[in-house]
Amino acid sequence: MSVDLTKSHRTTRAPRPTDARLRRRSRSAVARSATGDRWLLVLIGLVLLAAGIGVTLLSYGVFGTARAGRPLLDPIIVDTVAADPVLWRAIAIAGGIVLAVLGLAWVARAVRPEPRPDVVLDGGPDTTILVSSGAAAEAVAAPAGSLAGVGRARARLVGSTAAPALRVTLWLTDDADVRAVLRRLDGEVLATARSALDLPALPVAVRLEVERPHPAPRVA
Amino acid sequence: MRAALRVLAPLLGLALAAAGVLVVIEVVAAWVLPDTVGLLVPWRAWGVTLANLSWNENPVPGIAIGVGVAGLLLIIVGLAARRGDVRLEAPTTAMTVTTSPRVLARLVGTRVRASDDVLSASVSASARRVAVAVLAWHDAPPDLREVVVGGVKELLDALPLRRRPRVAVSVRKQEGVR
Numbered sequence: 001m002s003v004d005l006t007k008s009h010r011t012t013r014a015p016r017p018t019d020a021r022l023r024r025r026s027r028s029a030v031a032r033s034a035t036g037d038r039w040l041l042v043l044i045g046l047v048l049l050a051a052g053i054g055v056t057l058l059s060y061g062v063f064g065t066a067r068a069g070r071p072l073l074d075p076i077i078v079d080t081v082a083a084d085p086v087l088w089r090a091i092a093i094a095g096g097i098v099l100a101v102l103g104l105a106w107v108a109r110a111v112r113p114e115p116r117p118d119v120v121l122d123g124g125p126d127t128t129i130l131v132s133s134g135a136a137a138e139a140v141a142a143p144a145g146s147l148a149g150v151g152r153a154r155a156r157l158v159g160s161t162a163a164p165a166l167r168v169t170l171w172l173t174d175d176a177d178v179r180a181v182l183r184r185l186d187g188e189v190l191a192t193a194r195s196a197l198d199l200p201a202l203p204v205a206v207r208l209e210v211e212r213p214h215p216a217p218r219v220a
Numbered sequence: 221m222r223a224a225l226r227v228l229a230p231l232l233g234l235a236l237a238a239a240g241v242l243v244v245i246e247v248v249a250a251w252v253l254p255d256t257v258g259l260l261v262p263w264r265a266w267g268v269t270l271a272n273l274s275w276n277e278n279p280v281p282g283i284a285i286g287v288g289v290a291g292l293l294l295i296i297v298g299l300a301a302r303r304g305d306v307r308l309e310a311p312t313t314a315m316t317v318t319t320s321p322r323v324l325a326r327l328v329g330t331r332v333r334a335s336d337d338v339l340s341a342s343v344s345a346s347a348r349r350v351a352v353a354v355l356a357w358h359d360a361p362p363d364l365r366e367v368v369v370g371g372v373k374e375l376l377d378a379l380p381l382r383r384r385p386r387v388a389v390s391v392r393k394q395e396g397v398r
Contacts, residue, residue, distance in 0.1 A: 019313045026316040031303060034222070037229040038298045044232060045294030052288020059281040072280070073270035089247050096243030103237025110229040174330070178308070179380050186311045201314060208308070208319040210326050 026203035029158050029165035032114045040106065117161040119197050133157045136197060137166075143189045144168060149176030151211035158205075165203040166193070171211040182206065225301040228294070306347045309380035317380075321345045324385075328352060331375045337364050339394050350376070351388045358393050365391045 061068040081088045116133035137155040144153035151171045159165040172181065185206065194202050242261060249259045257264045273280065306324050308317040325345035332341040332352055337360035342353045352372060356364050368389045376384060 022314040023316070026310075026314055030305065030316055030318055034225055034229075034301060037225055038301050041225065041228060041232070041294050041298035041301075045291040045296075045298060048291025049288050049295065050291075052284045052286070052291055055275070055284035056281055056288065058275050059284060061276065065276075068276040069274050071271050072273050072275065073267055075271075078271075089251055092247045093244055096240040096247065099240030100237045100244065101240070103233045103235070103240060106233030107230045107237065110226075110233060178378070182308075182315075182317060182380070183311050186315060190315075204315045206310070206315060206317045208317065208323060210323050 022201055022203050025159065025163060025165050026205050029167050029203055029205035030207070031167075031205075032158075037106075037110060114158060115160065117157055117159060117164045119157070119164060119199065120161060121198050131197060136193070139196065140166060140168060140189060140193045143192070144170060144185055147181055147184050147189070149173055149178075149181045159203075164199065165205065166190075167205045167207070169207040169209060171209045173211050178208065221297055221300040222303070224297050228297060304346060306345075307382040309382055321347070324350065324379075327375060327379075328372055331371050332368055335364075335367070335371070337361065338368070346385065347383055348385050349388065350385045352390070354389065354391045356391050356393050358395060360391075360393060365389050 057063065058068055116137075118133050119131040119136050121129035121131060133156070136157055141153045141155040144150060144155065147153075149172055151173050153171070154169045156167050157164050158167050168185070170181065170185070172178065186204075190202070190204055194200055245259060246261055246263060249256050250263075304321055305318040306321055308319065310317045322345075325343040328345060328350055329341055329343040329352075332338055332343070332354060337356055338354055339357055340355045344351045350372060352368060354364070354368055361367070368391070369387055372387050372389065376387070
């Protein structure tokens with residue numbers, strides 16, 4: 001485990017989160033959240049669907065044949081814009097800037113890699129111990145992979161530095177007793193990790209996979 | 221659907237950003253250079269076309285229907301892109317345990333195919349339902365379906381599933397000799 005000693009003035013630890021918060025954080029650690037992307041997609045879809053339905057109804061004269069016969073670029077709109085061009089230009093520029101910023105923020109959020117927070121330990125007055133994310137994850141993955149019924153294991157820290165969580169993927173063997181594996185993971189591996197990382201309330205998301213059987217050799 | 225969401229999200233973000241930048245560029249250009257016909261977008265020509273086209277003329281209804289269908293597809297992708305994980309009981313509240321329907325289907329399939337009377341089996345699984353379609357040998361016992369159902373239920377009992385899925389098994393016999 002790599003340790004980085006740096007000076008710090010941190011003296012108090014964050015209060016221990018409640019069970020409900022821990023449960024919520026462990027659920028969030030299952031996978032990278034796509035909720036924001038999903039709702040933005042649904043929102044854009046709703047806008048397009050409403051516009052499509054509205055224009056279709058307008059085209060087929062549902063709102064009146066006279067209205068359906070008016071030009072797309074209506075002279076009323078042209079006259080309104082021409083009456084106060086500065087105002088409408090300012091509105092268009094502001095709208096364009098908002099659209100560009102929102103779009104770029106969405107792109108940045110969608111392609112940004114998931115953060116891997118380091119764990120900051122309180123090493124006493126003026127000292128902070130920094131455990132790198134990779135080292136902390138390896139310290140969990142190695143013993144988890146050696147549990148009975150587990151073929152291999154992978155772990156990574158997710159969340160933020162202030163509220164880290166652990167994501168563990170276990171590839172179980174055919175003869176694995178799932179309940180026993182989970183009990184030993186919590187009682188042995190995670191208990192040690194929580195103690196070593198000084199995180200008594202470390203939320204954990206466990207993903208279970210099945211180890212693929214190795215194919216038999218085609219030539220004896 | 222999850223993969224479609226991962227692709228669509230940055231593409232739509234880029235499209236929004238590009239539209240915003242184009243609006244700003246064209247409005248500023250038209251403001252500074254009043255005689256311009258458009259730097260990147262021929263909006264004056266578009267304006268003339270739109271002014272001579274009414275709502276009930278083609279291709280307006282067709283484009284509107286296309287936009288509506290595209291919106292519907294986006295809604296479907298957004299709603300269907302949720303994770304279909306199978307939840308399991310965890311020993312503590314600080315732990316969440318999940319597996320994929322694919323893993324559950326593999327476990328069930330391995331158990332079902334272990335029987336000598338089963339020629340092949342296809343399994344589809346979710347958190348709510350496990351469906352097994354068994355192709356059995358012609359001389360398989362008549363109670364094979366009950367045996368398979370019992371085996372699958374025994375397997376599900378051994379897993380600490382938070383919600384026990386319903387089990388549906390169908391058996392079809394293979395013609396010919398074993």
